[in-house]
Amino acid sequence: MGLMSLDFSMSCPLPIHRYPHVLLAHGGGGSLMQSLISELFLKAFNNPVLAQGHDAARLSIPSGKIAFTTDSYVIRPLFFPGGDIGSLAVHGTVNDLAMSGARPLYISAGFIIEEGLEMETLWQIALSMRKAADASGVLIATGDTKVVDKGKGDGVFINTAGIGVLEHDRLISPSQIKPGDKVIVSGDVGRHGIAIMAVRSGLEFETKIESDSAPVASVALSLLSSGVDAKCMRDITRGGLASVLNELAVSAGVSIEVNECDIPVREDVAAACELLGFDPLYVACEGRFAAFVSPASVDEALRILGPEARCIGEVREKDSVPVSLRSRIGTRRVLALLSGEQLPRIC
Amino acid sequence: MGLMSLDFSMSCPLPIHRYPHVLLAHGGGGSLMQSLISELFLKAFNNPVLAQGHDAARLSIPSGKIAFTTDSYVIRPLFFPGGDIGSLAVHGTVNDLAMSGARPLYISAGFIIEEGLEMETLWQIALSMRKAADASGVLIATGDTKVVDKGKGDGVFINTAGIGVLEHDRLISPSQIKPGDKVIVSGDVGRHGIAIMAVRSGLEFETKIESDSAPVASVALSLLSSGVDAKCMRDITRGGLASVLNELAVSAGVSIEVNECDIPVREDVAAACELLGFDPLYVACEGRFAAFVSPASVDEALRILGPEARCIGEVREKDSVPVSLRSRIGTRRVLALLSGEQLPRIC
Numbered sequence: 164m165g166l167m168s169l170d171f172s173m174s175c176p177l178p179i180h181r182y183p184h185v186l187l188a189h190g191g192g193g194s195l196m197q198s199l200i201s202e203l204f205l206k207a208f209n210n211p212v213l214a215q216g217h218d219a220a221r222l223s224i225p226s227g228k229i230a231f232t233t234d235s236y237v238i239r240p241l242f243f244p245g246g247d248i249g250s251l252a253v254h255g256t257v258n259d260l261a262m263s264g265a266r267p268l269y270i271s272a273g274f275i276i277e278e279g280l281e282m283e284t285l286w287q288i289a290l291s292m293r294k295a296a297d298a299s300g301v302l303i304a305t306g307d308t309k310v311v312d313k314g315k316g317d318g319v320f321i322n323t324a325g326i327g328v329l330e331h332d333r334l335i336s337p338s339q340i341k342p343g344d345k346v347i348v349s350g351d352v353g354r355h356g357i358a359i360m361a362v363r364s365g366l367e368f369e370t371k372i373e374s375d376s377a378p379v380a381s382v383a384l385s386l387l388s389s390g391v392d393a394k395c396m397r398d399i400t401r402g403g404l405a406s407v408l409n410e411l412a413v414s415a416g417v418s419i420e421v422n423e424c425d426i427p428v429r430e431d432v433a434a435a436c437e438l439l440g441f442d443p444l445y446v447a448c449e450g451r452f453a454a455f456v457s458p459a460s461v462d463e464a465l466r467i468l469g470p471e472a473r474c475i476g477e478v479r480e481k482d483s484v485p486v487s488l489r490s491r492i493g494t495r496r497v498l499a500l501l502s503g504e505q506l507p508r509i510c
Numbered sequence: 511m512g513l514m515s516l517d518f519s520m521s522c523p524l525p526i527h528r529y530p531h532v533l534l535a536h537g538g539g540g541s542l543m544q545s546l547i548s549e550l551f552l553k554a555f556n557n558p559v560l561a562q563g564h565d566a567a568r569l570s571i572p573s574g575k576i577a578f579t580t581d582s583y584v585i586r587p588l589f590f591p592g593g594d595i596g597s598l599a600v601h602g603t604v605n606d607l608a609m610s611g612a613r614p615l616y617i618s619a620g621f622i623i624e625e626g627l628e629m630e631t632l633w634q635i636a637l638s639m640r641k642a643a644d645a646s647g648v649l650i651a652t653g654d655t656k657v658v659d660k661g662k663g664d665g666v667f668i669n670t671a672g673i674g675v676l677e678h679d680r681l682i683s684p685s686q687i688k689p690g691d692k693v694i695v696s697g698d699v700g701r702h703g704i705a706i707m708a709v710r711s712g713l714e715f716e717t718k719i720e721s722d723s724a725p726v727a728s729v730a731l732s733l734l735s736s737g738v739d740a741k742c743m744r745d746i747t748r749g750g751l752a753s754v755l756n757e758l759a760v761s762a763g764v765s766i767e768v769n770e771c772d773i774p775v776r777e778d779v780a781a782a783c784e785l786l787g788f789d790p791l792y793v794a795c796e797g798r799f800a801a802f803v804s805p806a807s808v809d810e811a812l813r814i815l816g817p818e819a820r821c822i823g824e825v826r827e828k829d830s831v832p833v834s835l836r837s838r839i840g841t842r843r844v845l846a847l848l849s850g851e852q853l854p855r856i857c
Contacts, residue, residue, distance in 0.1 A: 193749050217683055218610065219606050228571075231651055233652055263568060273669045307580050309855075326576075
């Protein structure tokens with residue numbers, strides 16, 4: 164991919180340190196913005212596409228079928244156990260592409276910075292984006308910097324859009340989900356949200372709970388290339404597993420039943436949820452996804468996804484309840500779509 | 511492009527009116543976010559790609575060579591004479607694509623909304639985006655909504671990323687600019703910035719100054735298809751004409767000399783600049799671009815660009831001054847790159 168090497172222990176470049184904080188003028192199109200871009204962003208992201216230095220990047224893609232997605236990231240705090248807004252902004256968009264069956268190739272990076280942000284903070288975030296992009300196999304191909312007055316933003320917001328290439332003709336989409344399909348989750352759920360909440364509320368647990376934020380493109384694409392009959396995949400983010408299942412049940416015109424005892428929730432996450440009054444099935448992940456596969460493909464899918472993946476339920480003909488949960492004691496309850504998120508600004 | 515018709519006089523849909531203001535929960539991944547997306551954004555944007563309802567849009571593009579760009583928009587106020595943040599967010603990104611010689615096809619729309627924004631305001635902005643997208647020949651293919659707490663944003667920020675297709679093998683880039691090339695501007699400069707400033711400062715002029723915000727893709731692509739020997743094009747935004755020329759002179763390793771008397775500035779804009787203490791050459795446009803063409807192509811370029819375009823100067827061998835201005839009285843002065851923008855948050 165033409166990546167250039169980078170020393171990740173490098174500290175914020177000197178010319179930028181003359182300005183230890185971001186000024187409004189750093190977004191003004193003049194020499195300060197030029198130096199912010201060339202000294203900070205280009206040094207961190209450092210690849211031949213960005214080095215073209217034009218407003219739009221020229222890219223070659225190996226086929227005429229692509230996937231295109233965007234997400235903005237407004238998470239508080241900017242740094243959290245297991246990640247930061249930079250790595251999250253790369254993983255989230257890469258994962259959205261992979262969920263449509265595309266191989267992520269390029270992302271854009273749009274920064275909306277609040278005047279006064281420490282330059283060192285921005286540098287650490289940019290380094291983290293580069294590291295996450297390298298690990299995810301994508302290039303940061305184009306970018307933009309805006310600065311808003313102090314009190315009109317919150318540190319930094321990041322938007323990433325992503326382009327992936329569809330290397331196969333399979334349609335991976337909610338419309339492909341049919342009664343009888345099995346529901347798999349790729350790992351334990353609720354960890355990202357609880358990691359953020361623990362920081363915000365200053366809680367200390369016996370073991371530190373780290374976000375699950377990670378790129379899932381590689382394993383998701385392995386599912387497809389291995390011949391697993393995957394109908395649909397969806398990453399589990401805002402609203403958690405329960406919200407994703409509700410969205411997909413409605414889109415696909417089916418009902419879904421899942422078994423509580425099969426849904427992997429780590430013990431420390433379950434304990435924190437108890438303490439904070441959250442239902443882990445509604446708490447965000449950032450490195451987990453749900454896959455809908457035909458019954459014959461379940462074993463192969465679980466083998467590829469690894470030891471943390473579980474088959475948690477199945478798709479039924481549509482009835483009055485989109486998603487229901489079979490509890491540990493055998494009762495069935497509705498897993499409704501909540502009106503909002505239990506934890507705002509989780510991504 | 512599969513556009514569906516829309517009544518632009520339609521008011522904000524009823525289900526959304528139950529919530530006259532945006533709540534934090536509208537960004538939470540639950541039922542309120544679903545209804546904001548389906549009732550407001552999908553109604554306004556309304557096209558078959560968005561209707562796929564997946565996290566990433568699947569797109570067919572007619573060639574394997576594309577351009578990719580992104581910009582965030584943080585303009586204050588949200589509505590101004592001649593446009594609003596929605597139309598600006600479409601024009602800006604479409605224009606960036608066109609400047610690289612690409613035909614704009616698809617854009618993404620990422621909204622960062624401050625809790626408490628009037629739903630009707632958001633609806634008007636979305637309608638304006640749709641109208642601008644129709645006029646620019648692009649589809650809004652994918653989107654994202656985030657809500658931040660009151661006091662942590664400023665009404666709404668919008669990011670758009672864009673994909674265009676390169677239908678030719680010509681490299682339109684700063685690297686192509688050579689001594690002897692002529693510099694053309696596509697119309698009068700400085701109008702966007704002054705229109706914004708007039709609103710902010712409550713100034714009334716005899717004639718209302720409207721922003722020049724507009725898509726320039728169609729005329730820019732006509733230049734290329736007509737056989738004009740265009741080396742580079744760059745839209746004139748933050749920092750105005752002077753900043754664009756400085757950026758390009760440095761990228762291309764040349765010097766540029768322009769003639770003050772050839773640069774088109776409307777009389778009312780010049781008068782307002784006098785009054786406000788601005789230099790119109792540093793004031794942003796949002797529907798103007800600079801084109802560098804070979805001398806033999808100047809007449810044809812001016813014919814295609816229309817009666818407001820002017821040839822304003824030429825490219826020289828690199829000397830100690832990147833950009834200089836030959837004044838009305840024949841003296842030569844440096845047109846330096848300023849440190850920031852005279853008018854913050856202009857786009």
